[in-house]
Amino acid sequence: MNVYMKEQEIKTKLSAWVAGQSSGYHADSVPFDLRIIEQRIITSVQIMELILFLEHLRGEPINPMQIKPGAFSTINSIYQHFFIEGQAYA
Amino acid sequence: MRIAGKGLKMDNIAALSQKLSKASVKRYSNPYLEFDWPESLSEDSWWFSPELSSLSGTALYDAMPKEQKQRLAFWELVNFFSLNIHGEKALLQGLAKRLYSHWPTEISEYLHHFLGEENKHMTLFGTFCMRYAKKVYPSKAYALNENHIQSVEDFLFFARVVIFEEFVDYYNLYMAKDERLHPLCRAINQYHHNDESRHLAFGRKITRQLFESHAGDWGDDTVNGVRRYLGDYIQATWKEYYNPWVYKDAGINDFYDTYLAAWRHESQKQLRQTISSHCFSFFVTSGILAEEPVV
Numbered sequence: 001m002n003v004y005m006k007e008q009e010i011k012t013k014l015s016a017w018v019a020g021q022s023s024g025y026h027a028d029s030v031p032f033d034l035r036i037i038e039q040r041i042i043t044s045v046q047i048m049e050l051i052l053f054l055e056h057l058r059g060e061p062i063n064p065m066q067i068k069p070g071a072f073s074t075i076n077s078i079y080q081h082f083f084i085e086g087q088a089y090a
Numbered sequence: 091m092r093i094a095g096k097g098l099k100m101d102n103i104a105a106l107s108q109k110l111s112k113a114s115v116k117r118y119s120n121p122y123l124e125f126d127w128p129e130s131l132s133e134d135s136w137w138f139s140p141e142l143s144s145l146s147g148t149a150l151y152d153a154m155p156k157e158q159k160q161r162l163a164f165w166e167l168v169n170f171f172s173l174n175i176h177g178e179k180a181l182l183q184g185l186a187k188r189l190y191s192h193w194p195t196e197i198s199e200y201l202h203h204f205l206g207e208e209n210k211h212m213t214l215f216g217t218f219c220m221r222y223a224k225k226v227y228p229s230k231a232y233a234l235n236e237n238h239i240q241s242v243e244d245f246l247f248f249a250r251v252v253i254f255e256e257f258v259d260y261y262n263l264y265m266a267k268d269e270r271l272h273p274l275c276r277a278i279n280q281y282h283h284n285d286e287s288r289h290l291a292f293g294r295k296i297t298r299q300l301f302e303s304h305a306g307d308w309g310d311d312t313v314n315g316v317r318r319y320l321g322d323y324i325q326a327t328w329k330e331y332y333n334p335w336v337y338k339d340a341g342i343n344d345f346y347d348t349y350l351a352a353w354r355h356e357s358q359k360q361l362r363q364t365i366s367s368h369c370f371s372f373f374v375t376s377g378i379l380a381e382e383p384v385v
């Protein structure tokens with residue numbers, strides 16, 4: 001897997017991953033614009049796990065100190081930050 | 091800045107601080123002179139105790155040739171030193187913030203030692219990582235903004251210090267005694283342990299004291315929130331010991347899957363529980379946690 005994966009494919013994987021992690025969310029996927037932090041769908045520990053999953057999808061490490069605030073708000077923003085502006089985090 | 095402390099039995103802590111400051115002066119050291127850094131490291135040495143490896147007990151680990159286990163051990167040590175650096179960076183910030191608050195002067199005096207010692211640790215860990223690995227692994231910790239009242243923030247700061255240092259100290263002590271390990275590795279672990287025993291004595295005392303003084307005023311929601319927070323922090327602290335990029339550096343192809351499998355492996359759960367038990371019994375006997383977390 002790498003950064004060239006199609007947008008829909010990446011978002012679908014992220015959405016399924018987030019739904020799978022959340023204990024209170026009973027569906028196979030979350031909407032791409034759902035505020036996953038605000039709505040407490042995932043916790044800060046799960047964000048660590050998410051960073052590792054994103055590294056896996058991107059095939060390269062991420063330095064959390066360089067992540068912009070708001071990057072984890074929604075599936076759309078995660079995609080935007082890590083797969084469009086992603087080079088900035090390498 | 092306002093610091094909680096009203097109603098604290100600070101006399102107790104002031105007396106301990108004085109005692110620890112004396113000990114710090116007596117053991118004052120200069121790591122710049124104490125350590126010899128070889129030009130390069132011998133390939134066939136052990137740099138991390140095999141039983142403590144984050145892959146120990148897995149079929150993958152058992153099947154590895156000795157050379158690969160040693161290579162993995164080197165990168166696990168780099169990861170261990172890296173997570174120490176990240177923990178200590180946060181520690182320095184929190185300690186500096188609490189200097190010359192309205193707590194007794196003796197506490198500030200000890201915080202100076204604490205800060206100075208942590209700074210020296212970081213130079214040791216950083217020197218090792220940059221010299222021999224040419225890098226420090228980034229931390230995966232990502233803090234969401236949470237606002238706490240001052241007494242909760244002070245308590246959580248010292249509770250985090252205790253958790254972080256308790257886990258680290260188990261590794262330090264084990265590796266300092268492990269005769270299979272390279273002398274440089276043993277020496278750094280021993281050096282760290284010598285200071286940590288004082289930090290832990292201070293950390294446990296002030297954590298317990300802050301909890302006893304304030305928990306009564308916090309209310310059930312806050313106490314439950316604090317417990318949830320500590321449970322999360324414990325998980326997050328443990329996660330740092332499992333790093334897919336370590337496995338990649340050790341030549342493992344499916345490094346992400348290896349990470350997922352290692353974290354869930356039964357022998358690793360037992361290892362984490364064993365290493366955590368001293369820390370957990372402190373938090374349970376002091377009434378801070380209702381029961382020992384399962385890691």
Ligand SMILES: [Fe+2]
Nearest residue numbers: 178208211282
């Ligand atoms: Fe330290």
Ligand SMILES: [Fe+2]
Nearest residue numbers: 255285286289
């Ligand atoms: Fe320390």
